[in-house]
Amino acid sequence: MMNKREQKKRSILEVAQKIFSRFGLNKTTMDEIAKASCMGKATLYHYFRDKEQIFYEVVREEVKTMQDAINNAIKDISNPKERLRIYIRVRLEYLNRLEITYSALRDQYLEQLTSVKKFRADFTDYETQILNSIFREGIDKKFFVIMNISEVIKIFTLALRGMELYMITNSDMEINKQEIDLVTDTLLYGICK
CATH class of the missing domain: 1.10.357.10 (Tetracycline Repressor, domain 2)
Known part of the structure; x- marks a missing residue:
């Protein structure tokens, strides 16, 4: 069973997958991933060091x-x-x-x-x-x-x-x-x- 942190990471990855598939790695930003994940960019960095x-x-x-x-x-x-x-x-x-x-x-x-x-x-x-x-x-x-x-x-x-x-x-x-x-x-x- 996933804990809350793992669930949040999974959620971020699902959102990021959609963004990456639409824009690719180069055109995707941490800001976009954070916004689509309903969190601040600083919070996103608690889960991942970079895009x-x-x-x-x-x-x-x-x-x-x-x-x-x-x-x-x-x-x-x-x-x-x-x-x-x-x-x-x-x-x-x-x-x-x-x-x-x-x-x-x-x-x-x-x-x-x-x-x-x-x-x-x-x-x-x-x-x-x-x-x-x-x-x-x-x-x-x-x-x-x-x-x-x-x-x-x-x-x-x-x-x-x-x-x-x-x-x-x-x-x-x-x-x-x-x-x-x-x-x-x-x-x-x-x-x-």
């Missing part, structure tokens, strides 16, 4: 939401090929939905923020663990023939980053399930037995 910390917390929450969705979507799937397909589909679909994270990937300025670099590194670690687990199980169950798992993980990660880049640079174009499945099939044919 970058608020932004990081919002991104962290969005990434956690995506990770939870991925974990729930793949947990009961016993076929490694299907688990990989669902992983890729849910990951890319969530990226479309996560407004702040999506804008973080799109905004060049954010590349410089240590917090964004950390969230990207953390997500890469998470993704590596998921893919490693799927590939190892696929090898054990004779679905996949992989000589070097770390290299295949790198290839899949690069392919997914390429899909992200496509989505980011063509923000008016959404990737549909058929396109996601086509990419997944293309990647799988290189590792299926």
Whole structure:
């Protein structure tokens, strides 16, 4: 159960998420977040040291939401090929939905923020663990023939980053399930037995 302070922080983050998604990090101010949260700017600083910390917390929450969705979507799937397909589909679909994270990937300025670099590194670690687990199980169950798992993980990660880049640079174009499945099939044919 959340105490009063945690509830207030949660409320601030919900308000900030809406503001960041509308204006981005650069154009959002602590004043705007404080005003929309019905508090003074000085009070806001009792909860967060700066808007970058608020932004990081919002991104962290969005990434956690995506990770939870991925974990729930793949947990009961016993076929490694299907688990990989669902992983890729849910990951890319969530990226479309996560407004702040999506804008973080799109905004060049954010590349410089240590917090964004950390969230990207953390997500890469998470993704590596998921893919490693799927590939190892696929090898054990004779679905996949992989000589070097770390290299295949790198290839899949690069392919997914390429899909992200496509989505980011063509923000008016959404990737549909058929396109996601086509990419997944293309990647799988290189590792299926």
